[in-house]
Amino acid sequence: MSQPDVLIVGGGIGGLALALSCHQAGIPARVFEAAPEILPLGVGINLLPHAMRELSELGLQPALAAKCIETRELAFYSRHGQFIYKEPRGRHAGYDWPQLSIHRADLHEVILAAVRARLGKDSVRLGHRVTRIDQDSNGVTLHFDAAEPARGKVAIGCDGIHSAVRRQLFPGEGAPKYSGVNMWRCVVRWPAYLGGDTMVSTGWMTVGKTVIYPVRPPDASGRPLINWVAEIERPEAVRQDWTGRGRLSDLMPAFAGLKFDWLDITGMMESTEEILEYPMVDRDPLERWTFGRITLLGDAAHPMYPRGSNGAGQAIVDARFLTGQIRKLGASAQALEAYEKVRGPATAKVVLTNRSDPPDAILREVWTRSGGQRFERIDDVISKAELQAISDRYKKVAGFDRETLKSMPSFV
Numbered sequence: 001m002s003q004p005d006v007l008i009v010g011g012g013i014g015g016l017a018l019a020l021s022c023h024q025a026g027i028p029a030r031v032f033e034a035a036p037e038i039l040p041l042g043v044g045i046n047l048l049p050h051a052m053r054e055l056s057e058l059g060l061q062p063a064l065a066a067k068c069i070e071t072r073e074l075a076f077y078s079r080h081g082q083f084i085y086k087e088p089r090g091r092h093a094g095y096d097w098p099q100l101s102i103h104r105a106d107l108h109e110v111i112l113a114a115v116r117a118r119l120g121k122d123s124v125r126l127g128h129r130v131t132r133i134d135q136d137s138n139g140v141t142l143h144f145d146a147a148e149p150a151r152g153k154v155a156i157g158c159d160g161i162h163s164a165v166r167r168q169l170f171p172g173e174g175a176p177k178y179s180g181v182n183m184w185r186c187v188v189r190w191p192a193y194l195g196g197d198t199m200v201s202t203g204w205m206t207v208g209k210t211v212i213y214p215v216r217p218p219d220a221s222g223r224p225l226i227n228w229v230a231e232i233e234r235p236e237a238v239r240q241d242w243t244g245r246g247r248l249s250d251l252m253p254a255f256a257g258l259k260f261d262w263l264d265i266t267g268m269m270e271s272t273e274e275i276l277e278y279p280m281v282d283r284d285p286l287e288r289w290t291f292g293r294i295t296l297l298g299d300a301a302h303p304m305y306p307r308g309s310n311g312a313g314q315a316i317v318d319a320r321f322l323t324g325q326i327r328k329l330g331a332s333a334q335a336l337e338a339y340e341k342v343r344g345p346a347t348a349k350v351v352l353t354n355r356s357d358p359p360d361a362i363l364r365e366v367w368t369r370s371g372g373q374r375f376e377r378i379d380d381v382i383s384k385a386e387l388q389a390i391s392d393r394y395k396k397v398a399g400f401d402r403e404t405l406k407s408m409p410s411f412v
C-alpha cells in the first residue's frame, strides 16, 4: 500500500471500525497497534441498536450473530430479588437492529478479521506503539518506540482510555477520574436464567450491585457463557489495567447468600475462575479534540462510566461519522473539525449522563425510596411510568431512541 490518507493509532474497537468504514468509503487507511499480538482480552460488551446499525452497514451482523446472544429483555431487580422493571430490547422492542451481548474478544476478532480480509493483511501493523505525532501543512508523521515513522494526511488517536495521543494534546491532564465505585468483571459457564437472553441489573452500589448477561451460546454442557459485573462503592481506586486480577474474597462479603428463585448469584460468583478488577473511571468532557490534522476517537476522546452499555457503541458511531466527514471534505483538518463539532457535544452528554442518570438510576431510585428495604409492591415505591421515563431519557441522550434511529440518514 502506498502512503495512506488516514493513520489510525490503536487497533481496538473504534480504530478497527474506522479502518473498515474508510475502506467502505474508498479512503486509504492503516492501523498502528501497540500490542505485539492480539490476545482474547476483556469480558462482556453490549452493542445497542445505534452501534448495530453501523456494524450492519459494514456487513458484520451475520458474523457477530454467530458468536453472541441477541438480548431480548433488560430487567431490574432489588437487592432482595424483587422485580422492579423490565423492557424489551433491540428487535424485540421494534428496532430494525438487534441488541447484542458479546464477549469483547469475539467482537474484536470479527472486526479484525474483516479489516484484514478487506484492507489486506498488512493494514494492521502490530507492535507499533505511537510515541509522538508531528504535523505540517501537508500531513502528519507518526513516531513509534521501535519502528520507522509513518506518514499520512491525518492521524486519529483511537488509543483508548490511556491514550498517548491525548496526552500529547493535553499534557499534564493526569489519570482518569475515579468514580468511587470498584468493579469486578468476569465470565463463567453457568445455567441459563430468565429465558437465556435477559440482561439483568440488581441491588445498588452502596451495598453491591450486579449486571449480568449471557454473551456466548451454550456449550456442549448446555450452559451459556455468562458475563457478570459486581460494583461496590470503595474509597480507594485499584490500578487502571484492563487485565488486573481481583479476589473473590474482596467482594464476597457484599454478595454472600445472594440467591434468587431464578439465579444463584453467590454460587455463580464462587464458580468463576478468573476475576478481573477495574475501577469505574472517566474523564471530564474536553472543549476540543481536534488540533489541525490530529483528532481523537472513542475512549481516547470521551472515556465514560460503563453504566449505559455505550463505550464501544459511541466509539463505533464516532468512526462512522468521522468517515462521512472525510468522504465529504477529504482527509483534512476541516473534516476533523466537522467531526468534532457534532460528536464532541453528543458524547459529552453521554459522559455526563452516565455520571448522573444512566439506566441504572432505576436501581438508585428504588434503593433510595425504599431505604434498601423489601417492598410490598413496586408501585408503592415508584410508578412504572417514572421507571420507563428514566430508560427512555437515556436512549435519547445516547442516540438510540427508536424513531430517531430509524429516520436518520446513513453517516457514510
Ligand SMILES: Cc1cc2nc3c(=O)[nH]c(=O)nc-3n(C[C@H](O)[C@H](O)[C@H](O)COP(=O)(O)OP(=O)(O)OC[C@H]3O[C@@H](n4cnc5c(N)ncnc54)[C@H](O)[C@@H]3O)c2cc1C
Pocket: 009, 010, 011, 012, 013, 014, 015, 032, 033, 034, 035, 041, 042, 043, 044, 045, 104, 128, 129, 130, 131, 158, 159, 160, 161, 162, 163, 164, 165, 185, 242, 297, 298, 299, 300, 306, 311, 312, 313, 315
Ligand atoms: C485489553 C482491553 C480489554 C477491554 N475489556 C473491556 C471489557 O471487558 N468490557 C468493556 O466494556 N470494555 C473493555 N475494554 C474497553 C472497550 O474496548 C472500550 O471502552 C470501547 O470499546 C471503546 O473502544 P476504543 O477503540 O476507544 O478503545 P480500546 O478498545 O480500548 O482500544 C484502544 C487500542 O489502542 C491501543 N493502544 C494504546 N496505546 C497505544 C499507542 N500508544 N499506540 C498504538 N496503539 C495503542 C490499545 O492496545 C488498544 O488496542 C477493553 C479494552 C482493552 C484495550
